[in-house]
Amino acid sequence: MPTSYDVIIIGSGVGGGAVALQLAGCGAKVLILERGPELPRGAENWDPEVVFGDLRYRSRERWTSGGKRFRPGQYYFVGGHTKFYGAAMFRLRERDFAALEHEDGISPAWPISYADLEPWYAQAEHIFGVRGAAGIDPTEPPRSGPYEHLPIPHEPVLAAIAKKLQEQGLHPFPMPAAVDFGAGGRCVRCGTCDAFPCRIDAKNDAETCLIRPALRQPNVELRSEVLVERLITDDTGRRIVAAQVLERGARHEVRGELFVLSAGAVNSAVRNYMSHNSTALMAVHPQHRNDTKFPKTLAISDYYFGDADDAGRGPPLGNLQLLGKIREPMLRAAMPAWTPRAARNWLAAHSVDWYVLSEDLPHRDSTVRVNGDGSVDLRWVRTNQRAHRRWVEKARTILKRTGYPIILTKPFGMETPSHQCGTARFGTDPQTSALDPLCKAWDHDNLYVVDASFFPSSAAVNPALTVAAQALRVGHHLRTQVLR
Ligand SMILES: Cc1cc2nc3c(=O)[nH]c(=O)nc-3n(C[C@H](O)[C@H](O)[C@H](O)COP(=O)(O)OP(=O)(O)OC[C@H]3O[C@@H](n4cnc5c(N)ncnc54)[C@H](O)[C@@H]3O)c2cc1C
Numbered sequence: 001m002p003t004s005y006d007v008i009i010i011g012s013g014v015g016g017g018a019v020a021l022q023l024a025g026c027g028a029k030v031l032i033l034e035r036g037p038e039l040p041r042g043a044e045n046w047d048p049e050v051v052f053g054d055l056r057y058r059s060r061e062r063w064t065s066g067g068k069r070f071r072p073g074q075y076y077f078v079g080g081h082t083k084f085y086g087a088a089m090f091r092l093r094e095r096d097f098a099a100l101e102h103e104d105g106i107s108p109a110w111p112i113s114y115a116d117l118e119p120w121y122a123q124a125e126h127i128f129g130v131r132g133a134a135g136i137d138p139t140e141p142p143r144s145g146p147y148e149h150l151p152i153p154h155e156p157v158l159a160a161i162a163k164k165l166q167e168q169g170l171h172p173f174p175m176p177a178a179v180d181f182g183a184g185g186r187c188v189r190c191g192t193c194d195a196f197p198c199r200i201d202a203k204n205d206a207e208t209c210l211i212r213p214a215l216r217q218p219n220v221e222l223r224s225e226v227l228v229e230r231l232i233t234d235d236t237g238r239r240i241v242a243a244q245v246l247e248r249g250a251r252h253e254v255r256g257e258l259f260v261l262s263a264g265a266v267n268s269a270v271r272n273y274m275s276h277n278s279t280a281l282m283a284v285h286p287q288h289r290n291d292t293k294f295p296k297t298l299a300i301s302d303y304y305f306g307d308a309d310d311a312g313r314g315p316p317l318g319n320l321q322l323l324g325k326i327r328e329p330m331l332r333a334a335m336p337a338w339t340p341r342a343a344r345n346w347l348a349a350h351s352v353d354w355y356v357l358s359e360d361l362p363h364r365d366s367t368v369r370v371n372g373d374g375s376v377d378l379r380w381v382r383t384n385q386r387a388h389r390r391w392v393e394k395a396r397t398i399l400k401r402t403g404y405p406i407i408l409t410k411p412f413g414m415e416t417p418s419h420q421c422g423t424a425r426f427g428t429d430p431q432t433s434a435l436d437p438l439c440k441a442w443d444h445d446n447l448y449v450v451d452a453s454f455f456p457s458s459a460a461v462n463p464a465l466t467v468a469a470q471a472l473r474v475g476h477h478l479r480t481q482v483l484r
Helices: 014-023 048-053 114-127 156-167 206-215 328-334 341-350 385-401 464-482
Strands: 004-010 030-033 063-065 068-070 100-102 105-107 220-223 226-233 240-247 250-261 276-284 298-300 319-322 351-359 367-370 376-379 406-411 447-449
Touching: 004 014, 014 030, 014 114, 014 206, 014 250, 014 464, 030 206, 030 250, 048 328, 114 464, 156 298, 156 351, 206 220, 226 250, 250 464, 276 341, 276 385, 319 385, 328 341, 341 351, 351 385, 385 406
Parallel strands: 004 030, 004 250, 030 220, 063 376, 250 447
Antiparallel strands: 063 068, 100 105, 226 240, 240 250, 276 351, 276 406, 298 319, 319 351, 367 376
């Protein structure tokens, strides 16, 4: 490997991949350093026993929190967390970019507006082949054009639920999904998707949509299984001059002119922490099996900014969307050990599975720190819990009205940091933010942090499309303004 590059990107997930794609074909020599390997393809990719029973793909690292040690849901592969994501590709709502009053406090404003990001959202949807239908969800932000691909149709069980939601005056809409589906598409409705890698590349993820196309250009190089341990500055402390890496047991330095840190929010920045308040919900009908093969086609946002039953007044509650199909091995960890396997199998066969999502607010004591042995110490002060619990109760009522008499819920805890964000927030004031509005570190002249770290608020929709949109915006800036 040459020892000096124009641009070094750390991490091959959404943020790093989108910057790499923007720089592909320009004059600069770009190196992507990725700690993980390429994810091995095979039948085990779709095996719930392997993915959830053995936790085959989950990182073996242990994090701590208040004296507790746990194995977080972290995945290190080329493509980052999107190798396991559910491919739900939402835009934030326009009002998410402004300060928004929640029950527990203010969700801070972003330094850019929705209009600033809209063209990049459109480009990100194009690159990820997002399928959807505009004009149904009343909270949907304005768009410069329709979705390029039709939504994935509901299978019968879900179509019936959508109808019953409409009868309640709600506006269920097709979940925007980055899946290569339909005529000529790769998706075979394997029934996995969310939390599973796709062995046939039908899930449009950061590896298939960003990294591989970027690598087709000769100026972009990827080195996998290279762990970046630290960034080294010059004597002034303002310029990064090299990344110290651990590569196949050997430690050395890779020098560069410009550094893009995209290691994922927790690994990029030892600072603040945010995620989402989220709860898994199983709506069970004892007489009806749910044989749906593609389960993630439906969402509602009617209560996103407030309680629709209270004339839309606040405080905001959140989004409700279908979850990937829950399987028996997933229930094993969530239910008491004495629960018979047959009972878990029965539940999984008769449930429609949902994800209840509300905003987590920034809190100064929600932090990521590093322990003496280099492991992560995560402190997460839970915010907005009353609103989240109310939203879960409302979701329970709504879903009971669709004809499902049994509703089981299980909140996600800090072991599931899937929607980690906000560790190095962007803003207009160096006193209150780590990054400027184009994700350049205020403290360093040649360091950009481009992953979910930059979120000043978590909003209440899935983050990946917003990470991609901002990374495309920053990548364009680097190419046209910085590397000229
Ligand atoms: C199971 C699951 C389901 C999800 N479902 C959805 C969904 O449906 N919709 C959605 O919007 N979001 C979803 N997410 C979240 C989404 O995947 C993330 O928001 C997104 O990937 C964040 O992008 P990123 O660039 O910040 O980090 P990542 O995509 O995680 O990329 C970070 C990269 O940096 C690498 N890295 C880390 N440390 C180092 C180091 N020291 N040296 C070198 N490389 C390093 C990692 O291996 C990784 O490749 C899901 C996440 C999970 C885990």
